[in-house]
Amino acid sequence: MNIGIDAGGTLVKAAYMHNHSLKFKRFPISRLGDAASWINGFEKAKICMTGGKAALLKSMINYKVAEMVEFEATCDGVRYLLAKNDGSExxxxxxxxxxxxxxxxxxxxxxxxxxxxxxxxxxxxxxxxxxxxxxxxxxxxxxxxxxVRDRIDLKVSHIYEGAEPPLPGDITASNFGNILPQGSTDPLxxxxxxxxxxxxxxxxxxxxxxxxxxxxxxxxxxxxxxxxxxxxxxxxxxxxxxxxxxxxxxxxxxxxxxxxxxxxxxx
Ligand code: ADP
Known part of the structure; x- marks a missing residue:
């Protein structure tokens, strides 16, 4: 079994081929031990890991593990997905x-x-x-x-009340910027x-x-x-x-x- 692993800050993501189709699996980083047991459970495995937690996960694996630079792995994976979906980008x-x-x-x-x-x-x-x-x-x-974001976020239209704004009125002028002035008793x-x-x-x-x-x-x-x-x-x-x-x-x-x-x- 060939397995590619991306062990990130929050989630461990795995990709592998099974019956000629690409399969995926995911573990929360808090269950790194489960990810290791899943990998160690294969009879034979060729593994390449990437991501910030790769070294830690690697230390828990019984097989030899190759490592890859995260950004290269991500970009290669994106190229593959785009080509598979006939993306012309x-x-x-x-x-x-x-x-x-x-x-x-x-x-x-x-x-x-x-x-x-x-x-x-x-x-x-x-x-x-x-x-x-x-x-x-x-x-x-x-x-x-x-x-509904209207009572929390300040939109351009809130500032330009009644006047013609120079930007689309729906754009956020200030995220969370509408809270202070309103003084409403109606809780958010x-x-x-x-x-x-x-x-x-x-x-x-x-x-x-x-x-x-x-x-x-x-x-x-x-x-x-x-x-x-x-x-x-x-x-x-x-x-x-x-x-x-x-x-x-x-x-x-x-x-x-x-x-x-x-x-x-x-x-
Ligand atoms: P990383 O590679 O840094 O772990 P991911 O691409 O896996 O990053 O994205 C992590 C983010 O995905 C989390 O911060 C959260 O917003 C979102 N997320 C999606 N599914 C879950 C989940 N089941 N548990 C926790 N976060 C999740």
């Missing part, structure tokens, strides 16, 4: 919204890491916990889908707080990606990372802000497994 911005966010410029076979932002999936988890006490990813996302719901957390993260990653796309003269932005898994609220914010910035967002299926796929392909 050859030059694009790749934004990986994992625990944190990493931004790359891919031009055919060359990749360059442009930078990143600490605002990412970990921010969704951390700020959501601080503001609502919730710690479960699925619960956070499903409540966020029901929230968990749903509203969570929607605003996701808005903050989605807008931030989309805006930095759009700026990178403009700088490099590319129109496609490929978004990957487990932060998009079953997370329509985040996808919607990222999609609308990317389009507003004049670029085209792409969310490849299984994009969160790109690093694991890249590691698998190297075997």
């Amino acid at each position: 050859k030059s694009y911005i790749l934004t990986n919204v994992g625990t944190g966010t990493s931004i790359h410029h891919i031009d055919h076979n060359k990749q360059q890491r442009l930078g990143g932002t600490g605002v990412g999936g970990g921010t969704i988890m951390g700020l959501s916990q601080l503001l609502t006490g919730l710690t479960d990813y699925e619960a956070i996302v499903s409540l966020a889908a029901k929230g 719901t968990k749903e509203d707080r969570l929607a605003s957390v996701i808005g903050l993260v989605g807008e931030t990653v989309a805006v930095v990606s759009v700026l990178a796309a403009g700088h490099y003269g590319v129109s496609s932005i490929i978004y990957i990372g487990s932060s998009f898994v079953r997370n329509d609220p985040l996808k919607e914010v990222v999609e609308s802000y990317t389009k507003l910035g004049g670029a085209s967002p792409v969310f490849p299926e299984h994009g969160e497994y790109s690093g694991a796929i890249g590691a698998l392909l190297s075997l």
Whole structure:
């Protein structure tokens, strides 16, 4: 069995071939021992690992393990997924919204890491916990889908009340900037707080990606990372802000497994 592993800050992702089809598996980093037992349970295995927790996981594995640089593995995995989905993109911005966010410029076979932002999936988890006490990813996302951001986030239209704004009125002028002046007695719901957390993260990653796309003269932005898994609220914010910035967002299926796929392909 050939297995590619991406052991990240929050989740361990695995990709492997079974009966000629690509399969995936995921473990929370808090259950690293389970990931190790799963790998050690194979009779024969060829393994390549990538990601920040690869060295730690490697120390728990009975097999010889190859290692690969994370950014190369991720970019190779993305190329594979795009080709599989008949994607025509050859030059694009790749934004990986994992625990944190990493931004790359891919031009055919060359990749360059442009930078990143600490605002990412970990921010969704951390700020959501601080503001609502919730710690479960699925619960956070499903409540966020029901929230309304108007009483928390300040929109351009709030500032230009009654006047013609120079920007689309729906754009956020200040994330969380509408809280102080309102003085309402009507308490903010968990749903509203969570929607605003996701808005903050989605807008931030989309805006930095759009700026990178403009700088490099590319129109496609490929978004990957487990932060998009079953997370329509985040996808919607990222999609609308990317389009507003004049670029085209792409969310490849299984994009969160790109690093694991890249590691698998190297075997
Ligand atoms: P990393 O490689 O840094 O672990 P990922 O691409 O796996 O990053 O993304 C981690 C983020 O994915 C989390 O911060 C969270 O927002 C989101 N996520 C998706 N599914 C889960 C889950 N089951 N448990 C925790 N976080 C999840």
